Amino acid sequence: MINSSVLSQIKTIVDNGKFLTSQEDKISYSYDGTPLLEFFPDAIVKPTTTEQLSRLFKLANKERFNIVPRGSGTGLSGGSIPVENCIVVDMSGWNKILEIDQENLTAWVEPGVITEQLHKEVEKLGLFYPPDPGSMSICTIGGNVAENSGGLRGLKYGVTKNYIMGLEVVLPSGEIIQCGGKTMKDVAGYNLKDLFIGSEGTLGIFTKILLKLIPKPQTSKTMLAFFNSPIDAGKTVSAIIANKIIPATVEFLDNVTIRSVEEYAKIGLPTDIASLLLLEVDGHPNVVEDEAAKVVECCKANNSIEVRTAKTQEEALKLKAARRAALSALARAKPTTILEDITVPRSEIAVMLQKIDAISKKYNILIGTFGHAGDGNLHPTCLTDERNKEEISRVEKAYAEIFEEAVKLGGTITGEHGTGLAKRKFLHLVTGQTSIDVMRSIKKAIDPNGILNPGKVFTIS
Numbered sequence: 001m002i003n004s005s006v007l008s009q010i011k012t013i014v015d016n017g018k019f020l021t022s023q024e025d026k027i028s029y030s031y032d033g034t035p036l037l038e039f040f041p042d043a044i045v046k047p048t049t050t051e052q053l054s055r056l057f058k059l060a061n062k063e064r065f066n067i068v069p070r071g072s073g074t075g076l077s078g079g080s081i082p083v084e085n086c087i088v089v090d091m092s093g094w095n096k097i098l099e100i101d102q103e104n105l106t107a108w109v110e111p112g113v114i115t116e117q118l119h120k121e122v123e124k125l126g127l128f129y130p131p132d133p134g135s136m137s138i139c140t141i142g143g144n145v146a147e148n149s150g151g152l153r154g155l156k157y158g159v160t161k162n163y164i165m166g167l168e169v170v171l172p173s174g175e176i177i178q179c180g181g182k183t184m185k186d187v188a189g190y191n192l193k194d195l196f197i198g199s200e201g202t203l204g205i206f207t208k209i210l211l212k213l214i215p216k217p218q219t220s221k222t223m224l225a226f227f228n229s230p231i232d233a234g235k236t237v238s239a240i241i242a243n244k245i246i247p248a249t250v251e252f253l254d255n256v257t258i259r260s261v262e263e264y265a266k267i268g269l270p271t272d273i274a275s276l277l278l279l280e281v282d283g284h285p286n287v288v289e290d291e292a293a294k295v296v297e298c299c300k301a302n303n304s305i306e307v308r309t310a311k312t313q314e315e316a317l318k319l320k321a322a323r324r325a326a327l328s329a330l331a332r333a334k335p336t337t338i339l340e341d342i343t344v345p346r347s348e349i350a351v352m353l354q355k356i357d358a359i360s361k362k363y364n365i366l367i368g369t370f371g372h373a374g375d376g377n378l379h380p381t382c383l384t385d386e387r388n389k390e391e392i393s394r395v396e397k398a399y400a401e402i403f404e405e406a407v408k409l410g411g412t413i414t415g416e417h418g419t420g421l422a423k424r425k426f427l428h429l430v431t432g433q434t435s436i437d438v439m440r441s442i443k444k445a446i447d448p449n450g451i452l453n454p455g456k457v458f459t460i461s
């Protein structure tokens with residue numbers, strides 16, 4: 001527990017009304033989007049300047065309390081869950097788009113800007129910021145950078161790291177650094193910017209982010225392909241890419257997910273099919289026509305029973321919104337929803353889907369799988385009840401096996417949600433112990449007292 005005299009010093013650093021300690025506030029900040037994890041902070045602060053943040057870090061080093069940064073708290077690996085002896089630093093109020101530079105195609109933003117708001121602002125100018133996590137209507141750019149988040153457009157456009165040109169970071173020492181900038185090329189010194197991307201709030205707090213923008217694609221075509229077998233859907237993904245077409249979006253939904261989404265969104269999906277692919281191609285109108293036709297051919301050649309093409313932009317948006325609602329739709333079925341995030345090489349998707357199916361049968365648990373199939377990124381989602389301890393223990397064993405199988409196929413335990421608290425015990429499966437030791441030494445060099453989000457990604461020892 002942070003003692004009351006230190007809490008008063010913290011309070012004097014931030015403005016009035018930006019220091020919260022009520023029980024209701026502690027409850028609100030005790031969890032994020034990750035199931036089965038919660039912890040109460042000693043206080044929540046909402047600093048408004050980098051100078052305040054810097055002073056908070058200096059005090060934390062002196063008085064040895066911990067700081068946990070937080071955006072919107074939608075994280076799915078426990079990154080913003082409070083730890084012992086900590087204050088939560090809520091960055092969601094830092095929500096200004098500071099500059100959109102149409103000559104250099106960049107935008108300076110504060111970390112609390114909501115991802116979808118940025119999309120809307122830049123698209124008014126004919127520009128495009130591609131990363132679009134399923135949570136884009138609520139998550140922050142700061143959280144996206146800290147998790148290196150992906151989204152539905154990852155296959156063609158890449159993930160958050162591909163659009164970060166510069167960062168202003170307050171280090172755990174309280175010092176402030178800038179890395180990167182508007183130049184397209186810069187190889188001066190170590191690439192510190194990329195070290196901070198995906199650092200899960202453990203190496204510094206971002207206070208300004210410079211984003212790369214691109215021209216908005218002229219047009220797009222959205223399709224839904226239905227399959228009687230998930231294996232055929234998996235093979236279709238490989239076939240499309242082998243045909244040298246890189247769609248913007250290739251999303252997979254299995255039967256459990258389709259039924260949940262249809263019950264939730266009522267958009268006329270057939271509920272008796274095994275799986276579907278949501279596909280979108282975008283770019284120049286001629287190219288889009290040609291690629292869409294080839295995508296349809298690939299689907300048919302791999303036993304698709306029907307391919308529907310959205311006739312209007314509104315219909316396309318509705319289909320994509322339904323996919324984004326997959327997690328919320330599944331979550332309605334049972335009291336506890338545990339969503340995982342494995343990624344395998346694209347060529348192994350069909351095999352991985354078979355393995356997930358076999359594992360869910362072996363442990364007699366209900367798993368719905370959806371995900372960014374074009375990236376090989378699948379979200380096997382277990383619908384369960386945390387009050388049933390015996391079932392939860394089977395769920396944990398099943399996920400441990402799923403992680404092992406993904407790694408055996410050349411994949412990873414997390415493609416976009418991060419390691420955080422939830423998956424740190426599995427990290428060695430992917431990285432090996434030596435890499436974890438290297439990560440620990442980097443953490444020690446930047447945060448020698450271990451005051452910033454300790455215990456996330458790996459334990460500090």
Ligand SMILES: Cc1cc2nc3c(=O)[nH]c(=O)nc-3n(C[C@H](O)[C@H](O)[C@H](O)COP(=O)(O)OP(=O)(O)OC[C@H]3O[C@@H](n4cnc5c(N)ncnc54)[C@H](O)[C@@H]3O)c2cc1C
Pocket residue numbers: 032033068069070071072073074075076078079080091111132133134135138139140141142143144145146147148149150151152200201202204205206207327328416417453
């Ligand atoms: C319904 C749903 C759908 C989702 N879909 C996707 C998806 O498609 N792709 C995907 O990648 N993720 C997805 N997520 C996960 C989540 O939305 C992302 O990880 C997102 O980037 C988290 O942003 P946030 O603002 O909520 O961050 P938080 O959850 O608040 O924090 C996440 C991490 O970032 C750190 N952090 C936050 N702000 C800062 C800052 N300013 N400086 C330094 N560190 C900071 C925190 O300490 C924590 O470690 C989904 C989540 C939900 C609930």
